[in-house]
Amino acid sequence: MLFTFCILAVFTSEVFTTDFGLLNQEHYDVYNAEAIYNQFYEKYGAQYNKEKTDHRLNVFKENLKKINKWNRESDSARFGVNQFTDLTFEEITRTYLGVRGNVSTNDAVLYTPKGLKGPESLDYRQHGYVTPVKNQGQCGSCYAFGAIGDVEGQYAKLHQTQAISLSEQQVVDCDSHSFGCSGGWPHWVFQALVGEGGSMRQEHYPYEAVQGQCRSDRSKIAVRVTGGYELKITSEDALKDALLQYGPLAIATYVGNQFFYYQGGVFNPTDCTEWGHALLLVGYGNDGMNDYWLIKNSWDTTWGEQGYMRLAMGQKACGIGAYVAHSIVA
Template sequence: MNGFLIKEGESPIAKVEECDGFDETNENDLKLPESFDWRKKGAVTPIKDQGQCGSCWAFSANGALEGQMGKRDKLISLSAQNLLDCDIRSNGCDGGYMESAFFWIQTEGGINSEKVYPYNAIKSDCRFRSDRVVANVSQYYTLRKTETALAIGVTNVGPISIAIDAHLKSFQYYKEGIYYDPHCSNQYVNHAMLAIGYGTEDGNNYWLIKNSWGTTWGDLGYLKLAKDRGNHCGIVNYIVYPREEEHL
């Protein structure tokens, strides 16, 4: 049910982007909203379920691109199966990574919608339809590996693809509240998700994260992960997001 996996030496490299004056401003002096949620701005599609297939990377990548579309009132569920079948740099249900997905979309000229290319949780032959493209990637970027940089990115860019350590049973059976487990690694990550905001609950900060394990997992499919707790579960170890080609 996880599936975040990078092939060493084959990774398309995302460009580093500094968001909105990040270079010129001290991190601690930045004025960010106390809370933020892209669902309230129409940039998040409904929760999906990857099933018994390590395709989290495809759902995460699509979520970030869907967010870019939603920002301009064109929210469409994109096809995870399209990436699962066609991105040869990733390993289908055996894992993959979001940079590779963005590279494929950019190179091939776009991606189909979920409606045109539905999900079946099994890798098959590529059936991408170039005549039914609904989104494309102009470029993809990463940020500094800090929680402040991620907060800036989430508020200014849109939903952002991330990866975390999801191997603990406490994570797999998470239901509500802010998730914190001292055994969760801040170095090893194995599951791709989508950071869509952040907030505070009972005086504790959290990241708001969309998962791809259906609505019966977690808080109706979402996770509140402890924020500003030393890169808990490795949330800033892998950060990547696309910019959409807006002519489509």
């Protein structure tokens, strides 16, 4: 009986497992774009409510050409097909970028470096201060994911415990300072959470990728948030010092077309001109040739290196340090 089950399990696995090999290439055959597009649609169509049209195929084909060009020109990063490849740059920025307005520095608190001497490399995931990669979906809520990632990290670091997954949907629904799926700022989120009493667990207020009625429940607050503010960072050395001092930090950067199709390696961009996308800074390191920042995104594990980016350090790449925020938890 057990042997029969094993045979059936192997057989059904082989029948229903799809090989998406055409999506994972260093160079895409544009003349075979329709076959690549069909695999793309099979992988991402249902999850992202995509429509299979000639227009989308043409956009997809043009993006393949760009990806091929970037891969030829880059010696440290790789680019590839992901959930964005049938969208134009304007469509992506309109839907997924959730930090609105100019870089906010009027109320920022100047960070004075403490002269901390950290290790040669740092990865707060290894300390347990970072929750698994999440997916903001088709909602401009990156500000909520950056802010909640900061709160998760601050709490874990303060209490020397494993990070617990907190609710971004609570922010999208209840933060009256921000604009739901149309953007906001992480430091606004911290202020809102102070008023809410803190942050609920993800399991008690799951993510829906749309703004709805606020259902915050003070009896289910998992982490009490007592404050938070924007930090004015004057250099990348100061940013590293703040990362060592506080733990994972909410940040926002400029992005460009290359950013959306990043697949791995150290990203040294040439086109980061569009403000702004919120992320979580979780570490730094060196790959033997390049110093980099380690950044957690909220575009699922299909983007980047399982949801992470290594961004070139020392060149203000994508304006890193232009916006940094830090929460205070109890």
